[in-house]
Amino acid sequence: MNDTLLWYTTRGAGAVTLLLLTASVALGVLTTRRWSPSGWPRFLVAGLHRNLALLTLVFLGLHILTAVVDPFTHLGWTAAVIPFASSYRPVWLGLGTIAAELLLAVVVTSLLRGVFGYAAWRAIHWLAYLSWPVALVHGLGTGTDSGSTWLRVIDAVCAAAVLTAFGARLLLGSRDPLGSARTSFRTAAERQLGR
Numbered sequence: 001m002n003d004t005l006l007w008y009t010t011r012g013a014g015a016v017t018l019l020l021l022t023a024s025v026a027l028g029v030l031t032t033r034r035w036s037p038s039g040w041p042r043f044l045v046a047g048l049h050r051n052l053a054l055l056t057l058v059f060l061g062l063h064i065l066t067a068v069v070d071p072f073t074h075l076g077w078t079a080a081v082i083p084f085a086s087s088y089r090p091v092w093l094g095l096g097t098i099a100a101e102l103l104l105a106v107v108v109t110s111l112l113r114g115v116f117g118y119a120a121w122r123a124i125h126w127l128a129y130l131s132w133p134v135a136l137v138h139g140l141g142t143g144t145d146s147g148s149t150w151l152r153v154i155d156a157v158c159a160a161a162v163l164t165a166f167g168a169r170l171l172l173g174s175r176d177p178l179g180s181a182r183t184s185f186r187t188a189a190e191r192q193l194g195r
């Protein structure tokens with residue numbers, strides 16, 4: 001892959017990652033209200049939320065890989081793993097690393113929910129809320145395109161989507177945060193115990 005293609009891929013994959021993360025977080029917030037578009041069964045919304053999170057990781061992987069191997073930035077793998085270890089834009093890239101690690105923790109503990117137990121899974125799942133603003137600030141701070149109209153529109157759409165989801169949840173009142181997940185977790189646990 002030549003340098004220009006790497007650079008475009010890093011930027012494009014970063015923007016797609018932010019959009020997917022936003023969609024997953026907004027749907028996650030809404031599913032705590034057991035919300036679903038009319039005619040949609042709730043399990044479909046929960047499945048979409050989960051698959052969007054997995055797809056976010058795929059594009060995040062591409063974003064990180066192309067950023068690390070790009071000879072212009074000389075990031076190296078240390079910067080991708082240890083926050084603020086980069087010599088290139090250390091603060092903004094450090095925030096990206098933190099957002100990525102929070103997201104990874106959320107997805108891994110969700111996939112292994114039975115191993116971690118409900119309380120630990122739930123506590124870690126709240127980190128998803130932290131991952132989103134940290135990722136947004138990373139993109140705004142380090143992106144070549146953060147001043148250009150197309151990325152400004154994407155940033156504004158993402159902020160509006162998450163704020164609307166939170167607003168809807170606050171307005172409607174939270175019946176039971178992460179309640180649907182607890183129900184399915186309990187059901188699985190009870191099945192294992194043969195109850």
Ligand code: HEM
Nearest residue numbers: 011014015018067080096097099100135139143144145146
């Ligand atoms: C959830 C985590 C992350 C998200 C959502 C994200 C998203 C973004 C976005 C939207 C941009 C702006 C792109 C542009 O201006 O065209 C960006 C830039 C960038 N990101 Fe990330 N990022 C994340 C994590 C990371 C990590 C862990 C690294 C590597 C250590 C990284 C490396 C970079 C670099 C080098 C740029 C600057 C690209 C350039 O404009 O030259 N990002 N990121």
